[in-house]
Amino acid sequence: MHVVVCGGGIVGLAAAYYLARREVEVTVCEAGSLGSGNTDRSAGGIRTQFSTPVNVKLSLASLEVWDDFEERFGVDIAHRRSGYLFLARTEETAANFREQVAMQNDLGVPSAYLSPAEAREHCPELRIEEFVGATYSPTDGFADPHLALQGFSQAAREAGGEIRTKTPVTGIEIEETGDPVTADVTVETPDETLDADVFVNAAGAWARRVGSLVGLDLPIAPRRRQVAVVAPETPVPDSVPLTIDLDTGSYFRPEREGQALVGGHFADEDPDVDPDGYDTGMDLDWAVTAVEHAGRTAGYFGPESGIVRGWAGLYAVTPDHHPIVERSRPGVVTAGGFSGHGFQHSPATGKLVTELCVDGEASLVDISRLSRERFDRGVPDDERNVA
Ligand SMILES: Cc1cc2nc3c(=O)[nH]c(=O)nc-3n(C[C@H](O)[C@H](O)[C@H](O)COP(=O)(O)OP(=O)(O)OC[C@H]3O[C@@H](n4cnc5c(N)ncnc54)[C@H](O)[C@@H]3O)c2cc1C
Known part of the structure; x- marks a missing residue:
């Protein structure tokens, strides 16, 4: 079996690794360089505290991999x-x-509901008068997305996978053979045409465009999100959790040497943007607002806080903030629309994509909830814990 994966972000590379481990011939086609999409723009958050069971299950299945990543992949x-x-x-x-x-x-997640005073034990500068309750789980945290991507790409290569950068997929032809899982797939790139049995769309914020090449209209919207590295007035200790004020969407976490990463989306409008032509820089107005919000959450961000740098990237957003992970038609698997949690869910997704390609169905997690047909059945439950 030959599988062509479109996208050399964390999702495509995790899929390539698990496919190669099952002795599948796998070729990753990446239009730019590895991670040049949105993986390298992520805040790296890894958590189990989601509001729907399927997202929690994706987290638990992924956490197993994150927890001993260095041992398995040799990358810290x-x-x-x-x-x-x-x-x-x-x-x-x-x-x-x-x-x-x-x-x-x-x-099985050891999360707990806390009073504001109990929450302050985790975040000593928390403005407890602003809040009525909190939740905390020690399973959660963050990691470096670029290093994780390197771990998956090295391991995929070592397992026999081929990874081609500067190789955009420009066209796809699918000839169905009657097999429910595979098809005669022809993938066009500028230099070469590849024959495959399955095509995997792991194109992140470009997934809708790539889906249209195989006749699919995927409800995945590219939406701009920003983060800033801040020098807070009072350094944020390393022990402070990634802290999210869910009612405003503002969040921060400690960064190296007392700095903090501050994020959130505060505008009423949230237009789709062109993934090839948006502003990847940080807006200063946004950063000032983001630091003000963080200052209303915790006392670290007083008026003497400084903005060091920042950037913008894209979330690939679906209407219910759950990904689409499915076999979309014979010979085509879709893994996209992670709505801001694709970094952390990439290990489970890589395994699920592999199961869909090799076994014909997924068993790691029940993904019936993640098929795009859910949107035809009415409005599904939204994931509420999204910043
Ligand atoms: C500011 C910000 C903060 C975030 N914070 C978090 C967080 O804390 N935790 C978390 O889990 N997630 C977070 N995310 C989301 C996370 O970055 C994404 O969900 C994740 O990186 C998606 O990975 P991906 O592999 O699907 O996409 P990408 O990394 O974008 O990879 C897709 C790749 O497909 C390639 N491609 C597109 N079209 C083609 C084509 N035609 N041919 C070949 N290649 C193509 C692109 O070049 C790109 O490299 C954040 C995102 C942003 C922007």
Whole structure:
């Protein structure tokens, strides 16, 4: 079996690694360089505290891999397990938190509902008067996305996978053979035409465009998101969790040497952008607002805080903030629309893509909830824990 994976981001490379491990001939076609999409622009958050069971299950299946990544892949991805702290300003959000913690605990996540005073034990400068409740899980944290991508790409190559950079997929022809899983697939690139049995769309914010090459209309929208590296007035200790004020969408986490990474989306408008032609720089106005929001969450970000640098990248957003992971038609697997959590869910996704290609169905996690047909059946439950 030959599988062509379109996209050399973390999702495509994780898929390539697990496919190669199953002795599948795999070729990754990446239009630019590895990670040049949005993986390198990620904040690197890894968490189990999601609001729907399927996202929690994707997290748990991925956490197994993140937890011993260095041992398996020989790359230290700077995985910090300082937890995630979600904060509620309203009773409605706090009630959702209590329900989510019960669901997460049923699935084996050791998250807990906390009072603001208890939350302050994790984040000493927390402005407890602003909040009514919180949740925390010690399983959560963050890692370096670029190092993780290197780990998957090296391991994929060592397992026999071929990775081609500067190789955009420009056309695809599919001839169905009657087999439900495979097809006669012809993948065009500027230099060569590749024959394959399965084509995997792992093109991130470009997934809708790539999907249109195989006759699919995928509801995956590229949306611009920014982060800033900040020198806070008071250094943020390494032990402080990634802290999210869910009612405003503002978040921060410690960065090296007392600095902090600050993010969030505060505009009412959230237009689709052209993934090949958007501003990848940080807007200063946005950064000032982001630091103000962070200052309303915790006392680290007083008026003497400085903005060091920042950047913008793209979330690939679906209407319910869950990815589409499915066999879209014989010979085509889609893994996209991660809505801001594709870095952390890449290990489970790589395994699921492999199962769809090799076994014909997924078994690691029940992914019936992740097929694009869910949108035809009505409005599915939204993932609420999105910043
Ligand atoms: C500011 C920001 C913060 C984030 N924070 C987090 C976080 O804390 N935790 C988390 O889990 N996620 C986070 N994310 C999301 C995360 O970055 C993405 O979900 C993840 O990187 C998606 O990986 P991917 O492999 O699907 O896409 P990408 O890394 O974008 O890779 C897709 C690749 O496909 C290639 N491609 C496109 N079209 C073609 C073509 N025709 N032919 C060949 N190649 C093609 C592109 O060049 C690109 O390299 C964040 C994102 C942003 C922007």
